[in-house]
Structure formats: structure tokens, C-alpha cells
Amino acid sequence: MTVHGTPGASPGCGSDTPCNIPTGNVVPLLHEILHALERWLDDGEEHAIDLRGIPMAPGEEDHLIETLGEGEIRADLSLTGRSVVLETRFPAVWLVTHYNTDDTIIGRFIEVCEMPAILKSQAEDARAGLEYLESLLSENNLQ
């Protein structure tokens, strides 16, 4: 059963894994995202949902992700194991997925914000980078 274009389609199971009667958590989550998006647009309030904390029947999470779809940005981060940050079809609704070194998912969040914090460059890292750049220049080993 493919997911129709419109969001909030009937919450059947996206894939063929056996989940005839789903937990029914997909639709409420979509509503939560909707209200979070409204609040972000109204007063910039950011919101994050930890998908690990919500019991979903097998296949339901994939169905949610499918419904959210992919937008214009997709960032692959390598941080002690891969992480993927992508903006869904709905701008300001981001899907952040963390993988460990065995490439299994260890965290998945939906964030409603201007840009997830993980993407922003960090001051400490920049300071370390600065020191490294200075040492490179000082040793004058650049051609």
C-alpha cells in the first residue's frame, strides 16, 4: 500500500511487515508535529520528539518516516558512527537519525526548529581547529 501524496493519509501499514492492527500512534504523532510547527511559526518555540520512547508496532515507524518524506536538505555526519539529518517534506520539520559504528540506529528524533543543534558548528571544535590551523601555518610547511 503506497502512501498517497497527502500527509495524514489513513494510518495503515506502509510495509508488508505483519501489523494488521497498528498501535494507532502514527496519526497522533503527525498531529503533534502539526501543532509544534504552528507554535514554531507563531513564537519560534522549538520542539523535539524522541521516537525511541514511543511504542510502535513493527513497520509503523517506517510508515511515519515515509509520510514525512524528504525535503531539500540531507546532511550525512560522521560522528563516532554515522548520523543523518534531513529536512522532511515539511520545512522546519527535521528528522535526525543517529547510527553507531555497527550502523544500527541508536537514536531517532523529529525536531521542529530552524536548524537542529547538531548541524551547527561548535565553538570548542572551532577553537581546536583554530589551534590546528595556527600550528600548520607556523610550521610554514605549506607550499
Added chain:
Amino acid sequence: MSGASFERGYNALKEQIDAPVAAFLSSCVHCGMCAEACLFFTETRDPKYTPIHKVAPLHKVWKQEYTFWGKLGKALGLSKPLTDQDLTDWETLVYDSCTMCGRCSMVCPVGNDIAYMIRKTREGMAAAGHAPEGLIGAARRSVTIGSPMGVKLPALQAQIRHMEKEFDIKIPVDVEGADYLCMLSSMEIMNFPEYIGSIARIFKQAGVSWTLSSEAFEATNSGIQIGVSDIAAVLVQRIVDAAEKLKVKAVISPECGHAYMAIRWEGPNLVGKQFGFKVVHILEVLDELRAEGKLKVRDKETQKLTYHDPCQIARRGGVLEQPRNLLNMVAENFVEMPGAGKMNWCCGAGGGVSSNERADELRLKTFARKKAQLDAINPDAVVSACSNCRIHLEEGLEEYHMDIPLLSLTETIAEHLIEK
């Protein structure tokens, strides 16, 4: 004569408790529905008249004598034994405010036959000397004189001569070998002698061989009303002896409620052996004759008639269709009162209540229930098949200045006979 005593009464209660009583008392859930079925409660709204409450003494004896926990509870002092004072307090409940009409027994959701238990409770009450004065008097007159109203044979013979002259008809007395021995109640002899005439005219036309008995003409049984089977047995035995002496095939119980209960249903058990003859109610005989086409009647009653079901004949006796068949034969405007038939309301005077002067005021008060039934259809006349009901209904209607005549069904039929 040791006379009545609490011990004899208590022992009588112990005797009377049987499996049905135990099953009933084990099942009562105190739901109160029997109260709403009892006219003594509905017309007074006094909770003490709740039927199951009236058998509390029997309940206590059963619990403390015939259940392990009850016995243990009494031994541990959790429940107090029955006292003579209890019987005194319960006397007015068991006698004055209960006609044993059995309506409560019909509605009890767990199926308790409370009238059955009241009858048994009276055995203990009477043996303990707690029977009402009126009933003791009636019982003594019944045994010594032969009728609760003191009617002796000469009085009956006078009425017979009077009827024979009036209807120019022969009323057989002591005719051996007749098919039916007809019993009368003293009320009929004294107040409604026309009943005797009617019987004679009907049986003459229908060619029924019958007779009265000079030795046993009284059908009413104060022993049943007071609740002393020993006395009731004495009275029934007289009828059995007369019937056997006259070698009749059947005994007819007259238009009297508890007389039918006494002879038809309790009789054999009181005397301890099955009767050699059948026992039938006069309505059963008349209906049989009607069915056999032996009753030739002319022009029907035109006035609006209704029928009051005497409890001991209808609900407790089983004679239900016969009166309807007979009335439809002689009346064209027969209207049933609301709730008629086996669930009909009691007139309020049966089971010895009418013979108990102390209960008179209460008895008239409860008449309001029957009045309500009559008000619903306001008939021109009320027909019934029990002289005790008739007298009480007449008294009640008078009290409320309603001039609705009370008719006997048998007499009504006799009036419509085509006589050669």
C-alpha cells in the same frame, strides 16, 4: 389440658419447617418486592406489613434450629432466641394483616411461597396461645356447635323449607347414593339462602343427583384460618364421614374461599389419607354442566358485570377459567377488572381476617385497593364466588357510599335458567 404455652408453640414451629421453607428462607435477599404486592402494605405504606417480615419468627427458628451456622451463632450469643414477646408482637402481623392470599408468593423474584410460610407460622402462634380472640371463638363454635356462626341443623332445615316453598322444588337431604354431596357455608345459610335454592334449580334442570347431609353441612374450616391442623382435621373428618356414609362420588365445596382450600387441597393431608371421593368446587361442576350443554339459559344480563377472583379459589385453588366461561354464558357486558385472574388483588377479608374484630379497621382501610380496581371500570355489579368476599365487599362499598351490588355467580346463573 396443659393449655397453650410458648414451648408448644416453639415446638410446633420446629415441626412445621420443611425443605421448601428452608429453601425459601435461604433465598430471600430482602428486596422488598413482596411488600408492593401486598394490599396491607400498598394501602397503609407501613413497612411492618412487608410479607417476608411477617414470617420473621419462623425465620429465626429455622436459622437457629436447622442451620449449622445459625445454631453456632445462637450458641455464641450472636442471635437471640425467639421469645413469647416476639410472638405477641407478631400476632397482628400474622393474623390481622394477612389473608394468605398468596399474591406475594407470585411476585417474589426468588420464588418464596410466603403464604405457605404464614400458614405454618400460625401453627406455632396458635399453639402458643397467640391466636386472635375472634378466631378462637369461631374455632370453638365450629367444633362444639358445628359452624363458626353457630348455625345448627334446625336453622338449615328452616331455610331449606323456605327455599322449597319459594321455588316449589325438593331439596334432597341425606339421600344415600347420590352423585354429589353439596356443602354449604354458614354465611350462605344465614345471609344468602338463595344459593341453596339456586343449586336445587340448576341441578334439577341439569338432572344432577345430589344431596345435603344433616350431619355435615358446614364447609367453612376455622381450623385452617386459625392455623391449627388438629382442629381443621376434626372438621374435615366430619365431611369425610358424611360423604362415606352417603356413599357419594364427589363433594361440592360451596362459594367459599378457604373452605375449598380446606377440603380440596389440605383435607386429605389433614386426615392423613386419600379421599375415596372427588372434591370439586361448585364452579367446576357448573362449568362441566355448561360444557355438556346441560345448562339451558335465556336472555343475558345486560348490566356491566365484573368478576372478583376469590384468592383461595383462583390463585391458590386453580379455578380460573370456569367463572369466565360461566359469566360469558349469562352476561353480555362482562368486563374484567384490571389485574383480574390469577394476579387479582385480594378483597382483604379472607384467611380469618373477617372473623377477627381487632382487624376490622385495617380491613376496611385495605378495601381501597379493590375500590381502585372497581373505579377503573365502574361496573354496574360485581360477581364473585365466595360469600366472605361478598360480605366484606358489600361492607366496603357501603363505607364509600358506592351502591354496586354484589352477586353470587351461582345465583346469577340460576336466575337465567329456562325453567319448564
Added chain:
Amino acid sequence: MKKDQTLGETLRRQGVSRRSFLKFCATTASLMALPPSMIPVIAATLEKARRPSVIWLSFQECTGCTESITRSSSASIEDLIFNAISLDYHHTLQAASGSAAEQARETAMQENHGKYILVVDGSIPAANNGYSTIAGISNFDMLKEAAEGAAAIVAVGSCSSFGGIPHANPNPTGAVSVSDLIKDKPIVNVPGCPPIPAVITGVLVQFLTFGLPDLDHLGRPKAFYGQSIHDRCYRRPFYDKGLFADTFDDEGARKGWCLYKLGCKGPTTYNACATEKWNDGTSFPIQSGHPCLGCSEPDFWDAGSFYRSLSTPTENIGKAAVYGIGAGLLAGAVVGSVQRARKQSAVKAHQRVTIDDLDKES
């Protein structure tokens, strides 16, 4: 690795970027079932957390809990955990053995006296100290000695938390749990047989960041043991709709219906299996079609068959019913005949009532 370094300093020395540290804090919050809004708080506290020394003592245990922690799903977490804490003694994992190993343990305990975390798995035989010893020292004595200098004790697995399988009937070794012996130290029970890997590391991290977690009446962290499997089970809609699997291979089982009738102990078991799940969130017993055994509850080995539902009586009620009816018949016959005789005697004592016996006076 110097002992007094903070976790933040240690990570930076290993070249772990701040961004990686943020990822670690996010996944740890998720692990501890904390709301995402807590991530900044975790980051701040974790950064300043001291790296405590950890002594891991294994007594009467099957090494299942150790297997479990080494299977801890997020490898990155494992690296950081083992960098975050200095696991000074674990006789299964450490290379050293014999007296050298014991020497390392004693020095660690002396150096960090009062500050190290004592992790215990396996129950302690109270019947006879000879049943289980390490290097000649009985578990009982070793526990007492180690507990004395510990800042806190984490009992990992049902054995150390509640006695586990050694404690199960008939309990030949008189096995007891840690909390049965140690009364004067804060103890965190992390029951399960074994506990979920993520829960073990989660508790350790939570301990590291926030100190003693909020515990329930059985000493279990509420973050992971606050709700029953039944409350968080994804098959709960089937329970509510009355759709149950009757056998392991019937239509209901294939359709993933509720396993209540097959003996699921979800309603009386508190653990995080339904949300954390096992093997990196792949599945958990109920999702794989097997009823929950209730392994994080005390005495679950003795709670009757794993395949008898919670509502059914555990003992043979057929026998009780037959005995009941039999006793009833017996007692009834006795009591009944006494009462029957009582009635018979009343009937015999009957005095005929004549019309002269109706008044009391006469």
C-alpha cells in the same frame, strides 16, 4: 588516564568533537527515556562529571549480565562508557588473573575508598560461604569488604537484585540478594535476566550524571522500571479488543495478538523491554511471539508456569473442588441428620391442639 580528569577533558583528549559529544548526550537521554529537552542538561553535567572507578564483582551468576553489557547496542556508547568510567576490576573482562587481579582490585579500592561504584552481579550464598569464592575469599566476605568503601552499589541482574535463579525454590545455597546483606549503602537494583544492555549502561550513565536515580519500592530506577510491560506493550490494543492468541501457531499468534492467554506476565512486570526493546531496538520477547516471563520481578522463577495466564490459579483447583464437595457431603450428612433428628423429635413431641388449648390462661 588520570583519575581526576573530567569526562569532557577525557573526550577532548581523545579527539572526540563536541558535536559527537552532543550526539552521545542525545542518545543517552533517549536511552534513559528522558525527554529531548533534557539533552542540554545532560551535556552540561556529563561534561563536568568525574570519572569514577568501578569495581565489578561477580558472585553466583551465569555471566549473562556481563554478556549483556558487552552487547550494549551503541558501540560508541560502549567506547565512551569504558572511557567515562575506569573499570578497574571485572574478572571476566580483565586480562589480569590470579593474585595480580586481586592486587589490582585492592589498590583500586584503597585509592578510591568511599568514591568508587561497586557493581555486583550474581547472588550471595548465605547458607555456607564455601559455596562460592574468588581467590579463596568467600563472596560474602568480598562483598562486605567491597561494599564498605563503595559510594554506591549497583546490583545488576535479578540474581543480585532479588536472588534470581539460585534463590529459586529449593534455594540449596541459601542464596540472597545484595540488598538482603548490605543495609547501609544506597543500592540500585537493575533486575532482569539479563537486564537490557541499554538499561545497564543507561543506569550507569544516569548514575554518573545525576547520581542516585529515583528508585521504586524494589530499589529499581523508575526511569526504566517505572512502567509495566503491559502499559507500554504495542499489543495492548489487542488486549483491549479481547483478541488473544490461544496457541503459539494459531491465527491469533500469526496476527500478533495479545499473548495473555499464553501466560504473559506483562501486567505484573516492570521493565523497559516494550520501549527500549532488545538487540538495538529490534524486538522484545512479546514482539517475537513469546509471553513475557516477568524476569525483572522477585521470585519470577517460582511464580508458576511461564505459560499459565496471570488470572488462573496456580495450584490444582480441581482437587480442591473435589475435596470441597466431599467435605461438604460429609459435613452435610452429619449436620443434616442431626437437624433431621431434631425435627423428628419435634414431630414426636407434638401434643394435639384442641379448642381448649388455644388460651394461655386455661
Added chain:
Amino acid sequence: MTEAEFLLWVRGPAFNAALFIMLAGIVVRFVEILFLGRKTNLAQARGSEVAGGFYTTWRRMIPDADSFIRSGFTIIAGYVFHIGLFVVIFLFVPHILVFERALGVSWGGLPSNIVDATTVVTIVALVAVLLHRIKDPVLRMLSNASDYLVWLVTILPLITGWMAFNRVGLSGPMLIGIHILSVELLMILFPFTKLSHAFTLFLARWYNGAIAGYKGVRS
């Protein structure tokens, strides 16, 4: 005694003891009743006792019109909580498992949320019945301590059962443990209070019907 041990004790020995007492008590009550015997009726029968007995046994379930008007509340509230009890006890799947274990027979159950709703309706009906028993003069006069004890013992399993299903208040094991304990209390009191009507009423109705049937009346 930990919660787990409590639940085990309640589901094991305590249930056996309660079942033993209940069944023994019921049998003793039956024997105590039947041993009192009943005189054979010498009068000439008009109808059959057996037919009358069986007729009344089922017919008495349906109140006559007049009683329905006069005691409407008692009848309606009574039926609501009796039917409710029936549904909750016999059509809730976890309970069916208990009967299956005891009798080896099993039957289909209703969806659990319907049973849950029924429980609430039954509790409300029982509370209404209690208020009526206190308010109505006849019932107040008739009622004794045992009536109120039986009411409490009947409503407790429903309340604790509802709590257990909806996981309200206590921990899992305690919820289920207390619920089963309240059922055991009900079982133990069963033969020794008016709860015995549950089995003696069939005998009582049968006798009522037999007495009337003998006389040709359908009571």
C-alpha cells in the same frame, strides 16, 4: 512477604481454600435444606408438580406487569447489576481462563473494553441499589448488617477488577492480588449469607412452582 509472594499466595493456596470453603458450604446448605424433607401431598393432583416447578424456575425471571410498575427500580437496577455481573465474570477472557482451568471447558469472551464499560455500569447500579436500600422505608426496615456486608463484598471485586484492568493506583501484582483476594472473600461468604440465593433460588422457585402446579396454577 513481597508483592510477588502475596500474588502467588492469593492465586495459589488462598484460592484453593476459598474454593474449598465455598463448595463445601454450598453442599452443606443444600443437604441441610433437603434433609428436612417434604410431606407427600395426598390430595388429588390437578396439574403436575414437575411441570409447575420447571415453569416457575424460568418464568419467575420475568416480573409481572403490576410488579414492574410498583417495584420498577428494584427490578431494573437488579437486572442491570446481575447481567453486568454475568458479563464481567463469565465473558471477560482472563476470567474464562479460570473456568477453563477448573472445568476444562472454554468459551468465547467479549472485547475487554466492553467488559470494562459493563463493570462501570454494574458499579453504578450497585451504588444506586444501596442508596435505594437505605432510602426506601421497607428496605431499611428489612435490611440487617449482613445485607450491607454482602453489598460491599459484591462491589469490591468489581472496583478492584476495574482498577486492575485500568492499572490505577497500585502496582501490577498488588492490583491483581487484591482483586483476586476480594473475589475469594466473596466466595467464602457465598454459602453463609443471602448470596446463597444464587443457588437456593432454583430450589425455592421449583418448590413454589410445584405447590402451585399441583393445583393447576402457573405461578
